[in-house]
Amino acid sequence: MAYLRNTWYVAAWSHEIGEGLFSRTILGESVVFFRNTEGKVIAARNLCPHRFAPLDRGRLIEGTLECAYHGLRYNAQGKCVFNPDGDGRVPAGTRLTIFPVVERWKAAWIWMGDPSKADAALIPDYPFLDTPEWHPVRGLLKVRANYRYVIDNLLDIAHVRMVHPTSIYCEMLSKGKTEITREPNGAIWATRLGVNGAPPPLFAVMWRAAGLGELSEHMDHWADARWDAPSLILNHVGITMHGQPREAGLEAKNTHFITPETGTTTHYFWTNCRAFARDDVNLDAAILSGTEQLFVHEDEVMLNAVQEAMGDREFWSMKPALLQADVGPVAARRALDKLIADEQREASAATKASITEVVSP
Numbered sequence: 371m372a373y374l375r376n377t378w379y380v381a382a383w384s385h386e387i388g389e390g391l392f393s394r395t396i397l398g399e400s401v402v403f404f405r406n407t408e409g410k411v412i413a414a415r416n417l418c419p420h421r422f423a424p425l426d427r428g429r430l431i432e433g434t435l436e437c438a439y440h441g442l443r444y445n446a447q448g449k450c451v452f453n454p455d456g457d458g459r460v461p462a463g464t465r466l467t468i469f470p471v472v473e474r475w476k477a478a479w480i481w482m483g484d485p486s487k488a489d490a491a492l493i494p495d496y497p498f499l500d501t502p503e504w505h506p507v508r509g510l511l512k513v514r515a516n517y518r519y520v521i522d523n524l525l526d527i528a529h530v531r532m533v534h535p536t537s538i539y540c541e542m543l544s545k546g547k548t549e550i551t552r553e554p555n556g557a558i559w560a561t562r563l564g565v566n567g568a569p570p571p572l573f574a575v576m577w578r579a580a581g582l583g584e585l586s587e588h589m590d591h592w593a594d595a596r597w598d599a600p601s602l603i604l605n606h607v608g609i610t611m612h613g614q615p616r617e618a619g620l621e622a623k624n625t626h627f628i629t630p631e632t633g634t635t636t637h638y639f640w641t642n643c644r645a646f647a648r649d650d651v652n653l654d655a656a657i658l659s660g661t662e663q664l665f666v667h668e669d670e671v672m673l674n675a676v677q678e679a680m681g682d683r684e685f686w687s688m689k690p691a692l693l694q695a696d697v698g699p700v701a702a703r704r705a706l707d708k709l710i711a712d713e714q715r716e717a718s719a720a721t722k723a724s725i726t727e728v729v730s731p
């Protein structure tokens with residue numbers, strides 16, 4: 371499975387990494403996480419270089435990671451600093467791979483590519499995830515499908531009629547036209563507006579919680595999605611009375627951080643953020659259960675069925691038919707295809723150059 375490697379993926383919500391060891395498979399590789407003595411998140415390959423024991427079976431001793439098999443200890447830079455056996459000398463070949471990690475927006479982001487290229491400034495901005503003005507409800511779900519089907523699904527409005535008929539389907543939005551715009555940094559916006567109709571049922575809960583009065587059959591509804599490489603989606607979704615400015619209605623900012631676990635399974639980190647009714651715990655519970663119901667019982671079931679039907683066949687080789695609403699998913703798919711192909715071309719050119727250097731007299 372080809373992944374974009376020189377990029378940031380969300381590895382965990384910050385609160386998941388506490389005082390002990392925590393492991394998760396990312397891009398097909400098991401990674402162990404812990405906090406060093408300063409509280410910084412460290413991510414290491416979950417495989418001891420000695421006899422390949424999983425290091426998450428070990429323990430932390432003064433900021434070092436002790437392997438449970440023969441007791442070698444590794445520091446936060448991956449250097450083996452203690453060997454309890456024999457004369458205590460540390461043998462060659464005991465270097466543990468450490469992956470760059472940045473904690474931002476209440477999440478731990480991991481870089482699984484060339485560490486020298488890891489630049490924290492490449493993580494997109496989601497300031498509403500870390501400010502008192504906005505209140506996020508967040509969760510993590512597992513999807514039994516390749517991550518690229520999850521991206522497709524989140525950018526695809528046409529499936530909503532069939533898969534979510536009683537929760538977020540909205541007739542007026544289904545009649546809107548998706549517009550695509552591109553930002554200089556490669557981000558792609560897919561925006562859609564529905565005008566003068568009834569909003570979807572899930573919005574009724576939020577509208578009431580925001581104290582905006584009665585809903586109307588004559589409202590406008592927007593659903594704007596921004597895709598950032600490789601698999602980060604930001605949604606602005608909202609409703610307002612027909613013809614009124616967006617600011618007069620309500621808008622939720624939702625994020626969907628998609629991280630490949632394996633070729634056929636995905637970690638789905640989601641948030642639903644609001645700047646109204648921030649202390650409403652009943653609304654939190656409704657959003658949490660509504661989102662999980664929506665995704666687990668509706669999207670995930672279909673995504674898993676698609677995965678099983680597709681097997682390991684390559685998407686474009688299947689010559690998919692395209693709907694008008696596929697314009698967003700296709701734009702993001704092509705952009706990611708190009709980034710992966712460029713990265714692989716660069717990696718193979720670098721390999722050829724180093725071989726030439728070794729064999730030339």
Ligand code: FES
Nearest residue numbers: 418420421437440
């Ligand atoms: S396998 Fe880890 S110390 Fe031997």
Ligand SMILES: [Fe+2]
Nearest residue numbers: 523533534669
């Ligand atoms: Fe969906």
